Amino acid sequence: MHIFFPAKRIGNFFIIQDEELKHLRVKRIEKGERVGVIWEGSIYLCELEEEKKKEARLRLLERLESKEPPVRITLFQAVPVELRTFEVIVQKSTEIGVSSVVPLITERSFQKKEVLLKKRERWKKIVREAMKQARRPFPMEIKEPITLDQMEAKAGLNILLDNFSEGKRIRDLDISSLNTVSVVVGPEGGFSKKEVEKIKKIGFIPVRLEPYVLRSETAAILGAGIIMNLVGP
Numbered sequence: 001m002h003i004f005f006p007a008k009r010i011g012n013f014f015i016i017q018d019e020e021l022k023h024l025r026v027k028r029i030e031k032g033e034r035v036g037v038i039w040e041g042s043i044y045l046c047e048l049e050e051e052k053k054k055e056a057r058l059r060l061l062e063r064l065e066s067k068e069p070p071v072r073i074t075l076f077q078a079v080p081v082e083l084r085t086f087e088v089i090v091q092k093s094t095e096i097g098v099s100s101v102v103p104l105i106t107e108r109s110f111q112k113k114e115v116l117l118k119k120r121e122r123w124k125k126i127v128r129e130a131m132k133q134a135r136r137p138f139p140m141e142i143k144e145p146i147t148l149d150q151m152e153a154k155a156g157l158n159i160l161l162d163n164f165s166e167g168k169r170i171r172d173l174d175i176s177s178l179n180t181v182s183v184v185v186g187p188e189g190g191f192s193k194k195e196v197e198k199i200k201k202i203g204f205i206p207v208r209l210e211p212y213v214l215r216s217e218t219a220a221i222l223g224a225g226i227i228m229n230l231v232g233p
């Protein structure tokens with residue numbers, strides 16, 4: 001089923017305009033055909049009732065069940081020097097159900113905050129496309145980039161994914177009853193020793209994923225995916 005973001009709702013109708021209207025045309029949706037829409041945290045089953053030059057009207061048929069993730073995950077992600085990789089992380093995190101991503105500027109990460117601020121619109125677009133594909137009705141937030149000095153531990157469990165950690169493995173954590181988890185992931189070149197010490201001091205527990213050293217994006221996606229599927233009631 002194709003999913004769209006309507007511009008407005010009028011009673012039992014949704015109005016599709018602009019980019020989304022183009023998308024509806026590209027997909028060659030015909031009158032009477034069923035589609036889904038994401039609107040204010042819900043997904044609705046609709047049918048295309050009328051298509052005009054500047055808008056299409058969908059009739060609401062029923063509200064579909066939409067799941068909330070069992071755990072709120074915040075991903076503190078050091079921005080890879082290769083910015084394309086951050087886009088992959090944004091896309092996959094949305095699919096997995098991560099609540100928010102905080103871009104981190106670290107010693108070996110991408111450095112230019114102004115460039116990152118300009119990318120936010122593009123990242124939001126990636127989130128929206130991933131929401132459609134995942135049928136996720138709630139957006140994933142992308143916060144402003146921060147440095148480690150601005151990073152704070154949150155309620156619940158705070159972990160640092162650290163391939164050098166000789167302490168805990170992710171499976172050693174007692175996580176089944178948590179509803180909030182924050183995860184820190186380093187850039188391609190990892191964190192410096194000094195940074196690891198700083199992150200631990202803030203309150204993040206180092207844990208490693210077995211058995212190999214992963215790329216930054218693999219660690220982020222796998223870490224978030226494991227937590228999403230093992231944590232919560």
Ligand code: SAH
Pocket residue numbers: 160161162163164184185186187188189190191207208209210211212213214215216217219220
């Ligand atoms: N250049 C480093 C690897 C960095 S990998 C080296 O040669 O050792 C990039 C980031 O992914 C790391 O900072 C860490 O946050 C995460 N990561 C990679 N593999 C991991 C693993 N096995 N366990 C936990 N985190 C890992």
